[in-house]
Amino acid sequence: MLSFTPYSYPKSHSVKEILLSSLTAGVVVYLFLIIFQPFGTENFHHPYKYLILFPYTLIFGAAFFISSLCVSRFDEWNLVSELLKILAILFLGSVFSYFYNSLFISHVPLSFENYGYMFLYSMAIGIPTSSIYILSRYIYLKNSRENISEDIDSISNPVNSTKAVLTISINTTELRVAEDDFLCIQSMENYCTLYYLDNNTVKKLLLRISLSGILMQVQTQTIKRCHRSYIVNLEKVKSLKGNAQGYKLILPEIDFNIPVSRSFISVSIPQLQKLYISYYSSITEA
Incomplete structure (x- = not known):
């Protein structure tokens, strides 16, 4: 069994690396939306459908950038810390996505109940993509240690x-x-x-x-x-x-x-x- 808590986790120090990771995260979310079209997206018909979905790339990319920039100041970092950062990213992304969806797409009244659905949608998209991201970087660090x-x-x-x-x-x-x-x-x-x-x-x-x-x-x-x-x-x-x-x-x-x-x-x-x-x-x- 793997024990994640005691292992340090690679953390970006430069703004350039954080920006590149943020753009990658946003693109992955966008590809997930246009390929799998979850949550009834396949039934959404519009001549500019993919253009309308593109702002979600900017939303989750910005959430990733803000969160990563804030935690870059910490000296100690491990897998538990990274998981908490991912939750913060998903929370920020869900808030921005909710306002974008309510004000520009669905035009539904703002309510905590509707936001709850958006939060669940964000978690459903974010958990599988985040799992791939976290495990890939963890494996990279683990292999680096074995090749010291x-x-x-x-x-x-x-x-x-x-x-x-x-x-x-x-x-x-x-x-x-x-x-x-x-x-x-x-x-x-x-x-x-x-x-x-x-x-x-x-x-x-x-x-x-x-x-x-x-x-x-x-x-x-x-x-x-x-x-x-x-x-x-x-x-x-x-x-x-x-x-x-x-x-x-x-x-x-x-x-x-x-x-x-x-x-x-x-x-x-x-x-x-x-x-x-x-x-x-x-x-x-x-």
Whole structure:
């Protein structure tokens, strides 16, 4: 039997990925409506029938986008959280669909009873499509974990032995990454995602190790923990935004910002200031 609760679940961090997923979700709903024509849709005859059904694509796509954008701020995410997000999407979609159907298609009076029918319709459409979406992403993550050792082998040998090299031991496997190529680490429960550069291309690798376990192996003068879920190479930080209530570090190589917890501000921010002072001094002297 599968136990879904303890497993972390892949969550979109970039707006571009969220937008693409939202468009896909909307198109899937539209295809479901025109192919299977449920809830009496086959008896609805109109010269612009498929055009009238198209707004449901925008409705469910927008609901998916809004919900995914809101949850992208959370650090920890698992299958139960994803299921709750799907329910929120179906709820939002049913509300927007109800108003669209009542005001522009059926022209029936607004009532809680009529909305109840729309909510059931939305659930009937959303549950099978959402199940396919959730299981496919879950299987993808599960397979990624099973292939960790194969991915590690591809970066085990550093390109340039003259560079400072970080050595990370995971069970019986050992991987080495040049310190200059190290970007950051993001944790998800007992797994960490390592972001690094390989020939100036950003790569990421899922590792089965806790953040505290990997921190002891990679921490240097410039590689520090800045959040309960993040380790960052401070030399790769090009700018930061926010204030003492909530700083975010910006690395141009990755498409998401790295938060800095209050408890780590006293460690991270002064060191960043030293790096910037040293950097600008070298430019001035040159």
